[in-house]
Structure formats: C-alpha cells, structure tokens
Amino acid sequence: xxxxxxxxxxxxxKEGQNVTLSCExxxxxDAMYWYRQDPGQGLRLIYYSQIVxxxxxxxxxxxxxxxxxxxxSFPLTVTSAQKNPTAFYLCASSIWGQREPQHFGDGTRLxxx
Amino acid sequence: DAKTTQPxxxxxxxxxxxxxxxxxxxxxxxxxxxxxxxxHSQGPQYIIHGLKNNETNEMASLIITExxxxxxxxxxxxxxxxxxxxxxxxxxxxxxxxxxxxxxQGTTLQVxx
Numbered sequence: 001x002x003x004x005x006x007x008x009x010x011x012x013x014k015e016g017q018n019v020t021l022s023c024e025x026x027x028x029x030d031a032m033y034w035y036r037q038d039p040g041q042g043l044r045l046i047y048y049s050q051i052v053x054x055x056x057x058x059x060x061x062x063x064x065x066x067x068x069x070x071x072x073s074f075p076l077t078v079t080s081a082q083k084n085p086t087a088f089y090l091c092a093s094s095i096w097g098q099r100e101p102q103h104f105g106d107g108t109r110l111x112x113x
Numbered sequence: 114d115a116k117t118t119q120p121x122x123x124x125x126x127x128x129x130x131x132x133x134x135x136x137x138x139x140x141x142x143x144x145x146x147x148x149x150x151x152x153h154s155q156g157p158q159y160i161i162h163g164l165k166n167n168e169t170n171e172m173a174s175l176i177i178t179e180x181x182x183x184x185x186x187x188x189x190x191x192x193x194x195x196x197x198x199x200x201x202x203x204x205x206x207x208x209x210x211x212x213x214x215x216x217x218q219g220t221t222l223q224v225x226x
C-alpha cells in the first residue's frame with residue numbers, strides 16, 4: 001500500500017544531542033513537509049521541500065535541519081540548538097502546487113531525557 | 114489563507130449523522146476547503162475537500178454554501194471510531210503559497226453509544 005512511514009514512533013534525546021527523524025513516502029509525491037504539534041495545539045510548519053535537492057524554511061525552522069537527496073525521503077534533524085524539542089513531529093507529502101491534499105504519516109513523539 | 118471558526122466540541126449518537134460546521138467568511142475565490150481529522154497520537158487523516166460544489170466520497174460529504182462563507186462536513190452514519198478532532202482548513206494554491214496547512218483548534222467529536 002502507498003503511504004508515508006515515519007520512524008521511530010518514540011524517540012528520546014539527551015541534552016546536547018542531535019537526533020534524526022525518518023520520513024519515507026512511496027506515493028511519488030514531489031512535495032514533502034515537516035510539522036510540529038504541541039499538546040492541544042495546531043500544527044506548525046518547520047521545513048518543506050518542493051523537489052529533490054531543494055527545501056525551504058517554514059515558520060519555526062530554528063534548531064532544525066533537513067535534507068532531500070531522494071524523492072522518497074525527507075529526514076529531519078533536531079539539533080541541540082532546539083531548546084524545547086519535546087513535541088509530536090509529523091511528516092506529510094503531496095503533489096506540489098495542485099489542489100490535491102497532503103497526506104500524513106503517524107508521527108514521531110520526541111521527548112527529552 | 115483565510116481563517117476558519119469551528120465549535121470546540123460536539124456529541125453525536127452512534128449510527129446517526131454527524132454534522133460538523135465551519136465558518137470561513139473571508140475565503141477568497143481560489144481557496145479550497147479541506148477537512149482532516151486526528152485521532153489521539155496519530156497523524157491527521159485527510160477526509161475530503163472542495164471549492165464550491167458539494168462533494169461526496171466514501172468517508173463523508175461536504176456541503177459548501179453558495180456564498181462559500183461556510184461549510185458542513187457530514188458523516189452519514191457515525192461510529193465510535195469516528196471520535197476524533199476534526200479540522201476545517203482553507204488553503205489557496207499558487208506560487209506565493211508554501212503549501213502549509215494551518216490547523217486551528219478544530220472540533221472534538223465524541224460519538225456515544
């Protein structure tokens with residue numbers, strides 16, 4: 001079945017440590033997105049990518065980095081510069097520039113040890 | 114992107130139709146209405162979207178008023194598994210859009226036996 005796979009489902013980070021969240025899609029979508037969701041809040045855009053080897057900052061990019069070396073993959077690194085990383089991270093993909101909807105993975109929950 | 118207003122919570126009896134309203138009075142001509150839902154600790158699930166005509170799929174129906182200032186999502190026969198937070202999102206398409214979805218607080222639908 002086509003879809004978006006995020007891993008791991010749960011992740012713990014120590015102080016000063018960088019961690020990488022995986023996002024893979026087999027929907028052949030050009031665009032991919034990373035959102036952050038805090039308890040009781042809506043989603044906030046971290047980074048997005050329209051095509052391979054290109055990505056743009058969203059509303060809250062500080063302390064995060066991404067890469068887009070393959071169409072299928074859009075990993076997110078939460079760096080030690082992100083001082084409040086505890087959140088639910090969601091990856092999505094879509095056909096860019098069209099009215100087609102974004103489809104989401106099941107998320108990664110990141111906590112601080 | 115236009116702002117949406119939804120009631121914070123609604124109840125529905127199992128087997129009955131659930132009608133979830135959304136106001137988007139500042140919607141512009143090229144903006145679509147999207148509905149997603151999110152079950153606790155999962156990623157948002159796309160339900161349906163439309164521009165001005167009513168839409169129906171296997172999950173739900175979307176009724177958009179003629180002036181497009183409001184819409185209603187209809188789940189025709191609600192089940193306990195439909196208990197979730199439902200988000201109404203208005204989004205435009207074009208080169209100036211990042212493509213991000215702006216999730217508000219949504220409506221928490223509780224389906225009761």
